[in-house]
Amino acid sequence: MRMPTPNDGLLQRRSEIVDRLRGVVPGPGVIGERDLLRAYECDGLTAYRQVPLAVVLPSTTAQVSDTLRLCQEMGLKVVPRGAGTSLSGGALPLADGIVLGLSKFNRILDIDYDNRCVVAQPGVTNLAISQAVTERGFYYAPDPSSQIACTIGGNVAENAGGVHCLKYGLTTNNVLGVEVVLMSGEVVRLGGRHLDAGGYDVLGAVTGSEGLLGVITEVTVRILPKPATARAVLVGFPTSRQAGDCVAAIIAAGIIPGGMEMMDGPAIRAAEDFVKAGYPLDVDALLIVELDGPEAEVDHLIGEVESIARQQGAVSLRVSQSEEERLTFWAGRKAAFPAVGRISPDYYCMDGTIPRGRLPEVLTRTSELSETYGLRVANVFHAGDGNLHPLILYDANVPDELERAEQFGADILKLCVDVGGVLTGEHGVGVEKRDLMEYQFEAADLEQQQRLKCAFDPDGLLNPGKMFPKLHRCAELGRMHVRGGKLPFPDLPRF
Amino acid sequence: MTVYHPETTEQVCEVVAWAAAAPVPLRVHGGSALCRLGRPVIAEHDLVLSTLRGILLYEPEELVLAAAAGSRVVEIEARLARNNQMLAFEPPDLGPLLGAPAGQATLGDIVDANLSGPRRVKAGAVRDHILGVKVVTGRGEVIKAGGRVVKNVTGYDLPKLMTGAFGTLSVLTEITVKAVPAAPETNTLVVTGLDAPAAVRALTTALQTPHDVSAAAYLPAAVAQRSSVDSLAAAGESATLVRVEGFGPSVAARSAALRAILESAGSVQALETDDSKRVWREVRDVALLTTDQDALVWRISVPPAAGAEVLAAIGAALPKSVESFLDWGGGLIWLAVPADTPGAGARPIRAAFAPFGGHATLVRAPDSVRMVEEVFQPTSAALAALTDRIKTQFDPSHVLNPGRVRATASEIPA
Numbered sequence: 001m002r003m004p005t006p007n008d009g010l011l012q013r014r015s016e017i018v019d020r021l022r023g024v025v026p027g028p029g030v031i032g033e034r035d036l037l038r039a040y041e042c043d044g045l046t047a048y049r050q051v052p053l054a055v056v057l058p059s060t061t062a063q064v065s066d067t068l069r070l071c072q073e074m075g076l077k078v079v080p081r082g083a084g085t086s087l088s089g090g091a092l093p094l095a096d097g098i099v100l101g102l103s104k105f106n107r108i109l110d111i112d113y114d115n116r117c118v119v120a121q122p123g124v125t126n127l128a129i130s131q132a133v134t135e136r137g138f139y140y141a142p143d144p145s146s147q148i149a150c151t152i153g154g155n156v157a158e159n160a161g162g163v164h165c166l167k168y169g170l171t172t173n174n175v176l177g178v179e180v181v182l183m184s185g186e187v188v189r190l191g192g193r194h195l196d197a198g199g200y201d202v203l204g205a206v207t208g209s210e211g212l213l214g215v216i217t218e219v220t221v222r223i224l225p226k227p228a229t230a231r232a233v234l235v236g237f238p239t240s241r242q243a244g245d246c247v248a249a250i251i252a253a254g255i256i257p258g259g260m261e262m263m264d265g266p267a268i269r270a271a272e273d274f275v276k277a278g279y280p281l282d283v284d285a286l287l288i289v290e291l292d293g294p295e296a297e298v299d300h301l302i303g304e305v306e307s308i309a310r311q312q313g314a315v316s317l318r319v320s321q322s323e324e325e326r327l328t329f330w331a332g333r334k335a336a337f338p339a340v341g342r343i344s345p346d347y348y349c350m351d352g353t354i355p356r357g358r359l360p361e362v363l364t365r366t367s368e369l370s371e372t373y374g375l376r377v378a379n380v381f382h383a384g385d386g387n388l389h390p391l392i393l394y395d396a397n398v399p400d401e402l403e404r405a406e407q408f409g410a411d412i413l414k415l416c417v418d419v420g421g422v423l424t425g426e427h428g429v430g431v432e433k434r435d436l437m438e439y440q441f442e443a444a445d446l447e448q449q450q451r452l453k454c455a456f457d458p459d460g461l462l463n464p465g466k467m468f469p470k471l472h473r474c475a476e477l478g479r480m481h482v483r484g485g486k487l488p489f490p491d492l493p494r495f
Numbered sequence: 496m497t498v499y500h501p502e503t504t505e506q507v508c509e510v511v512a513w514a515a516a517a518p519v520p521l522r523v524h525g526g527s528a529l530c531r532l533g534r535p536v537i538a539e540h541d542l543v544l545s546t547l548r549g550i551l552l553y554e555p556e557e558l559v560l561a562a563a564a565g566s567r568v569v570e571i572e573a574r575l576a577r578n579n580q581m582l583a584f585e586p587p588d589l590g591p592l593l594g595a596p597a598g599q600a601t602l603g604d605i606v607d608a609n610l611s612g613p614r615r616v617k618a619g620a621v622r623d624h625i626l627g628v629k630v631v632t633g634r635g636e637v638i639k640a641g642g643r644v645v646k647n648v649t650g651y652d653l654p655k656l657m658t659g660a661f662g663t664l665s666v667l668t669e670i671t672v673k674a675v676p677a678a679p680e681t682n683t684l685v686v687t688g689l690d691a692p693a694a695v696r697a698l699t700t701a702l703q704t705p706h707d708v709s710a711a712a713y714l715p716a717a718v719a720q721r722s723s724v725d726s727l728a729a730a731g732e733s734a735t736l737v738r739v740e741g742f743g744p745s746v747a748a749r750s751a752a753l754r755a756i757l758e759s760a761g762s763v764q765a766l767e768t769d770d771s772k773r774v775w776r777e778v779r780d781v782a783l784l785t786t787d788q789d790a791l792v793w794r795i796s797v798p799p800a801a802g803a804e805v806l807a808a809i810g811a812a813l814p815k816s817v818e819s820f821l822d823w824g825g826g827l828i829w830l831a832v833p834a835d836t837p838g839a840g841a842r843p844i845r846a847a848f849a850p851f852g853g854h855a856t857l858v859r860a861p862d863s864v865r866m867v868e869e870v871f872q873p874t875s876a877a878l879a880a881l882t883d884r885i886k887t888q889f890d891p892s893h894v895l896n897p898g899r900v901r902a903t904a905s906e907i908p909a
């Protein structure tokens with residue numbers, strides 16, 4: 001992976017830099033020892049590793065601000081980090097940069113039931129927010145599978161999703177406000193407990209910015225009353241085309257399920273072997289359709305979904321009769337990744353999104369690619385919103401299998417773009433999909449995105465080498481290519 | 496002075512590229528009354544997008560629709576309705592409030608202003624439903640951002656940044672939005688006779704239940720009396736409104752459960768489908784707020800539970816003839832103040848919610864007033880500077896709607 005060339009001058013000044021950082025964040029808040037730095041050398045995309053120059057673990061916004069101001073002054077790059085569960089290498093360190101870890105920002109600051117929101121520091125885990133409000137029957141809706149570990153700050157930075165996105169939205173639809181520190185050290189508050197932040201939607205731009213625009217030091221999220229009930233239907237189909245048609249028919253009937261997940265044959269069998277969820281093994285596609293809401297609604301819709309599924313040729317159909325059974329239906333899906341981990345030494349998780357209707361052809365093409373590359377693939381799929389997670393099975397100990405897996409993955413993502421979809425639905429671009437950005441975007445699109453970064457971080461010190469395949473200087477991006485003053489549009493209608 | 500009516504993105508691009516090179520400022524809008532939102536734009540030429548129209552893509556089973564930015568919202572809604580779908584953010588029609596005919600607003604106008612209606616409390620704002628855009632930046636370049644799928648984190652979320660930017664960063668030419676199934680049934684429970692604090696408490700309680708309330712508003716007696724729904728007008732009392740939408744059996748069950756809860760606040764009546772739809776359209780379009788055509792109108796977003804307190808503080812500082820109502824469970828205050836209120840009331844209004852956070856926008860006022868008063872909420876110096884830098888990165892010559900959101904030296908080209 002090509003990363004920005006490290007600056008030798010900075011590498012040589014390492015101990016001086018560590019001392020200066022200690023002047024800002026005292027004591028154990030700065031890690032400079034090589035063996036301790038190893039713990040930060042990668043995130044969830046473990047194929048890429050790099051030990052950083054130092055790690056700084058501030059515990060107040062003022063310390064974050066002072067650290068960034070100092071780094072700006074020294075020309076030192078900064079990689080923000082939450083729990084390090086990113087699957088796209090967003091938190092991959094740089095040799096000549098620091099990692100700014102937010103793990104000490106681990107307090108929930110306020111629970112405000114009347115305004116239905118929680119104010120939390122960025123290092124609080126996703127699940128901790130739901131747990132903090134469960135006693136009053138509330139929860140925080142976005143539920144990435146990594147929710148016991150990943151932080152709310154990381155969720156905002158990646159605009160994380162989960163299985164309930166179709167109905168409840170991604171992180172960005174559930175964040176009311178943030179406090180963010182710019183590379184200059186300036187502290188900016190966006191939004192709050194009210195709806196709509198006002199002014200430019202800077203909050204919307206910062207959400208999903210993968211740590212390239214600012215460091216998030218406080219988050220206000222909206223919380224929702226827990227649905228009165230939830231039940232799931234487990235439906236098996238002989239082909240994934242029928243399962244896809246069933247998804248379309250459910251939506252055409254005006255039903256937006258709380259969750260709608262699909263697994264293909266290999267994923268079903270791996271999951272069933274692992275957790276014994278009672279999945280049918282003689283089908284090639286399995287749907288879990290979860291309906292949540294008031295009891296009367298769920299009862300009514302379960303019936304509708306059942307009859308739609310039968311019309312679409314379901315060969316097996318079970319409705320959860322208890323909370324325990326509902327959780328069993330989910331157990332297989334939730335364990336799909338580790339289940340695949342049992343049948344292959346390594347796997348590589350992809351994350352493209354496609355228009356739902358293109359599913360059958362994308363799956364067909366994926367299995368052709370699987371033969372071409374000689375690598376197996378298992379598909380799990382957020383069917384409701386078209387977010388695919390093909391898991392490519394490989395063995396890192398076999399020479400060039402990792403490269404083949406990566407190429408296979410890249411081909412799948414290009415296929416997603418070809419059918420009208422996008423490179424990433426929830427895991428982010430990071431370093432992983434950086435070089436594919438030019439496949440989805442024109443040069444002008446990417447340059448304008450980078451100009452947005454220039455407004456936040458003109459020296460390009462915050463998480464450089466992520467998201468964009470080419471690094472441009474802001475001065476160069478700012479130039480206007482004036483098209484020689486010709487007065488155009490004689491043919492335009494005017495009055 | 497020339498008015499350009501482009502019919503294609505390329506023509507928009509041609510006009511903007513020329514304006515940026517000259518440079519000459521452009522007044523960019525959709526041709527409806529919504530161009531009167533924000534500070535008055537002083538520009539030689541108009542770029543009016545109402546001729547850039549048409550639905551470009553609509554796939555009901557994919558819940559997605561793309562349209563040229565100048566397409567009328569009412570036409571898009573009619574097209575969606577044929578497939579029992581809708582725009583979840585319930586865009587208001589502020590034409591009549593702004594002294595113009597109804598039905599004129601374009602999709603671009605609504606996105607420019609991020610104008611969401613009563614369902615905001617449940618379904619989110621306009622910005623939550625914009626999947627992708629094609630725009631012409633102030634550099635005269637066509638760019639696209641976002642896409643046509645719901646789950647997309649590829650690159651910065653520029654569609655959000657464009658939403659609510661009032662055409663000062665780029666000219667929207669194509670917009671892709673989420674479509675959602677329309678609810679077959681709607682039902683509204685009305686608690687009569689509450690004062691504002693009791694009403695906000697009742698709305699808060701309703702919104703804390705799992706009964707999926709899709710709108711929550713409070714109309715003081717004088718405002719409720721103007722409703723075209725007879726039972727509200729005749730009551731002569733305030734109306735606290737709670738809406739539930741969805742499938743029949745669900746609406747019935749939730750209404751019954753909510754009724755039991757709301758009855759502890761006051762006497763409850765129900766409005767069935769037609770009356771329910773009618774009153775929410777009146778709330779959405781701010782149709783009942785005032786009969787004084789000259790009154791200045793403010794839109795104030797505050798933490799919902801603080802709505803009544805903010806209202807009381809405003810009431811104490813401004814003349815008795817102020818009128819108001821609350822939407823968004825208390826979180827959105829619509830306020831009408833007499834035309835001769837000093838400084839349009841900006842100071843006391845902003846002071847009233849300062850302890851809670853929020854922002855106030857002067858929605859309706861003569862040009863002369865909007866020219867001198869802070870139409871939008873002033874921000875911290877750091878955020879203002881960031882806003883200016885963002886503007887410059889999208890529109891370096893400052894030719895797109897200069898001065899519409901912020902009057903600063905930087906908006907005058909060097």
Ligand SMILES: Cc1cc2nc3c(=O)[nH]c(=O)nc-3n(C[C@H](O)[C@H](O)[C@H](O)COP(=O)(O)OP(=O)(O)OC[C@H]3O[C@@H](n4cnc5c(N)ncnc54)[C@H](O)[C@@H]3O)c2cc1C
Nearest residue numbers: 082083084085086090144145151153154157161211216426
């Ligand atoms: C087993 C597993 C399952 C997963 N399932 C899902 C899933 O279902 N849905 C989903 O969306 N993701 C999923 N992920 C990916 C990952 O958990 C999310 O992207 C998560 O949001 C990352 O949070 P984090 O705290 O670990 O951030 P990190 O990995 O530490 O950082 C992620 C990015 O955010 C930046 N960042 C972190 N904190 C801040 C901050 N405070 N300010 C500014 N920038 C910051 C970093 O620089 C980096 O670019 C999964 C990961 C794993 C390992």
